[in-house]
Amino acid sequence: MSERYTSCVDLHLLLTDAQGRIALGKRTNTGWMDDHYHLPAGHLESGEAATAGAVRELAEETGAQAAPDELRLVHVMHHYTSDGRTALFFEIVRPKWDLANTEPDKCAGWEFFTADALPEKIVPYAKTALGHIAKGVLYSEQGWENAR
Numbered sequence: 317m318s319e320r321y322t323s324c325v326d327l328h329l330l331l332t333d334a335q336g337r338i339a340l341g342k343r344t345n346t347g348w349m350d351d352h353y354h355l356p357a358g359h360l361e362s363g364e365a366a367t368a369g370a371v372r373e374l375a376e377e378t379g380a381q382a383a384p385d386e387l388r389l390v391h392v393m394h395h396y397t398s399d400g401r402t403a404l405f406f407e408i409v410r411p412k413w414d415l416a417n418t419e420p421d422k423c424a425g426w427e428f429f430t431a432d433a434l435p436e437k438i439v440p441y442a443k444t445a446l447g448h449i450a451k452g453v454l455y456s457e458q459g460w461e462n463a464r
Contacts, residue, residue, distance in 0.1 A: 323400045325360035327370045328442070330390060330407040330449070331378070331415070337428035338446070339415060340435065341377070344424045353427075354439040355405075370406045378426065379416035382408055391449045395441050396459035405445055 331339040340353040358373035360366060367384035374380050391405035415426040429435060431450050434443060441458050448456050 321400070323394075323402045325366065325369075326357055326401050326403040327360055327366065327373050328355045328357040328403055328405045328445070329370060329374055330355060330405060330446075331374075331380070331413050332407055332409045333413055333428060334409075334411040335428075335430075337430050339378070339413060339426050339428055340438065341417075341426050342424040343439075344422060346422050349439050352437045352439050353429075353435045354442055366404055367406070370404070374408075377419060377423070378413075379418045380413065389454075391445050391453070392455050393441060393445050393448075394455075394457045394460075396463045397441070400463070403441070403445065405449065407449075 338355070340355060342353050343350050356374060356377040358369070358376065360369040361372075364372070365384075367387050370387055371382050371384055374382055386408050387406040388408070389404065390407045393403040393405070395401055395403060413428075417423055417425045431446060434446065444456065444458055
């Protein structure tokens with residue numbers, strides 16, 4: 317009998333300010349997509365609810381605090397990079413964000429961008445998801461043509 321398939325759950329945060337700008341961090345020293353911008357993100361841990369994991373990742377990556385009821389699910393992407401993953405994208409809108417670079421070994425710092433002026437070097441699936449979110453598309457799939 318074959319082993320049961322499991323998917324990693326990625327948690328992504330759209331931290332949007334009053335001007336509609338989105339926080340992106342420049343990846344560094346990670347070994348994957350370094351020098352590309354990405355949303356604050358991380359992985360769900362065993363025994364953890366998705367909203368609790370998103371709040372934890374927010375604090376770990378930016379030092380910002382939020383309550384699970386502040387999160388609004390804006391997109392789900394089932395994507396394949398090096399393996400299958402389910403990515404949940406949660407948005408939190410605040411008038412102003414005061415973000416710390418709490419992982420300087422992995423992130424060069426946080427910057428805010430408008431959706432129509434994203435940096436050229438951005439993680440491809442994140443850029444695709446942001447496009448879907450702007451159009452109100454809740455679900456997408458990407459990269460499965462490269463599977464197996």
